[in-house]
Amino acid sequence: MTKEQLIEFISQQKTAFLASVNSEGYPVVRAMLAPRVIDGTDFYFSTNTSSSKVKQFTENCKACVYFYKRGRFKYQGATVTGTMSVCTDQETKNLIWRVGDTLFYRQGKTDPDYCVLKFTCQKAEYYCDFKIEKFEF
Amino acid sequence: MTKEQLIEFISQQKTAFLASVNSEGYPVVRAMLAPRVIDGTDFYFSTNTSSSKVKQFTENCKACVYFYKRGRFKYQGATVTGTMSVCTDQETKNLIWRVGDTLFYRQGKTDPDYCVLKFTCQKAEYYCDFKIEKFEF
Numbered sequence: 001m002t003k004e005q006l007i008e009f010i011s012q013q014k015t016a017f018l019a020s021v022n023s024e025g026y027p028v029v030r031a032m033l034a035p036r037v038i039d040g041t042d043f044y045f046s047t048n049t050s051s052s053k054v055k056q057f058t059e060n061c062k063a064c065v066y067f068y069k070r071g072r073f074k075y076q077g078a079t080v081t082g083t084m085s086v087c088t089d090q091e092t093k094n095l096i097w098r099v100g101d102t103l104f105y106r107q108g109k110t111d112p113d114y115c116v117l118k119f120t121c122q123k124a125e126y127y128c129d130f131k132i133e134k135f136e137f
Numbered sequence: 138m139t140k141e142q143l144i145e146f147i148s149q150q151k152t153a154f155l156a157s158v159n160s161e162g163y164p165v166v167r168a169m170l171a172p173r174v175i176d177g178t179d180f181y182f183s184t185n186t187s188s189s190k191v192k193q194f195t196e197n198c199k200a201c202v203y204f205y206k207r208g209r210f211k212y213q214g215a216t217v218t219g220t221m222s223v224c225t226d227q228e229t230k231n232l233i234w235r236v237g238d239t240l241f242y243r244q245g246k247t248d249p250d251y252c253v254l255k256f257t258c259q260k261a262e263y264y265c266d267f268k269i270e271k272f273e274f
Contacts, residue, residue: 017203019156019164026218027156027164029203030264066154066166081163127167 001133006126010067010078011038017066018045018117020056020084027064028056035065036096041082041121041137044096048104049088049115057084057117065119074129082122082137092116138270143263147204147215148175154203155182155254157193157221164201165193173233178219178258178274181233185241186225186252194221194254202256214264217256219274224253 001009016032030053035043043065047054057063063084068077087093090109093116097109105111124135138146153169167190172180180202184191194200200221205214224230227246230253234246242248261272 015207017154017166019166019201021158021162021164022218024199025158025197026199027158027166027201028216028218029154029156029164029166029201030216031203031205031207031212031214060162062161062163064156064164064166066168068168070152070168075168077168079165079167081159081165 001126003135003137006078006124006135007038007041009069009076009126010043010080011035013067013069015067016043016045017068018053019064019066020053021060021062022052022056023059028052029066035119036098043119043121044092045117045119046096046101047115047117049113053117054086054115057086061085063119075127077127078124079127080119080121080124082120085118085120087116087118092118138263140272140274143215143261143272144175144178146206146213146263147180147217148172150204150206152204153180153182154205155190156201156203157190158197158199159189159193160196165189172256173235180256180258181229182254182256183233183238184252184254186250190254191223191252195223198222200256211266212264215261216264217258217261219257219259222255222257224255229253229255 037044061083105114121137126133174181198220242251258274
């Protein structure tokens with residue numbers, strides 16, 4: 001598997017599992033919708049500025065995003081570690097905004113409670129059929 | 138939702154997403170089969186002694202286990218943080234052993250590459266329909 005194929009696998013998944021490290025040093029996982037935009041090795045997610053993950057990533061940028069696919073006979077998983085930036089600038093907020101988002105952010109793309117999480121890949125491990133492949137970006 | 142109902146929700150899920158913190162301070166997520174045994178607020182998983190998660194939990198016991206269920210109209214998620222013990226004693230290994238496990242651990246329940254991860258819940262957050270409930274154990 002090449003890096004391009006790994007990103008292709010990731011871009012096909014509908015759910016991402018995002019982990020931060022909280023102020024007490026515990027990892028914290030939650031499901032997210034798949035990245036809105038994947039640009040090279042940067043993944044962009046939308047979120048609430050007031051969420052606990054924004055607080056955690058502001059204090060500690062170390063992050064993991066996990067993707068998996070369980071087929072009938074095959075299990076594939078990709079564990080990607082890297083850093084997370086909390087982006088509140090309007091340019092980045094415009095980049096991934098979709099019309100339907102007003103359902104969640106009433107004030108639209110300038111809503112102060114709408115912000116963007118930008119994840120930058122550093123390393124990845126891809127698991128398939130008990131084998132592991134490692135990548136560095 | 139009571140603590141008992143939260144544990145009931147957890148026990149119904151087939152996949153657990155397990156996070157550790159690696160030696161560089163990054164969270165690391167991977168999917169696991171659901172806990173083999175749930176005893177009160179202790180969850181027991183089987184794993185390979187040689188796996189990277191065993192190494193990570195031996196060095197840093199802080200852990201998170203995440204469970205989720207995505208229905209057609211409803212999304213539920215439970216983020217549970219706590220501590221992970223790596224158990225290599227035969228009594229604990231016997232506790233969660235199943236006959237079919239010889240497929241993965243050729244030497245059977247005494248296989249040195251078979252061990253048990255025992256997770257003890259400390260705190261939990263349950264998400265449903267944009268609401269969060271918090272629990273302490």
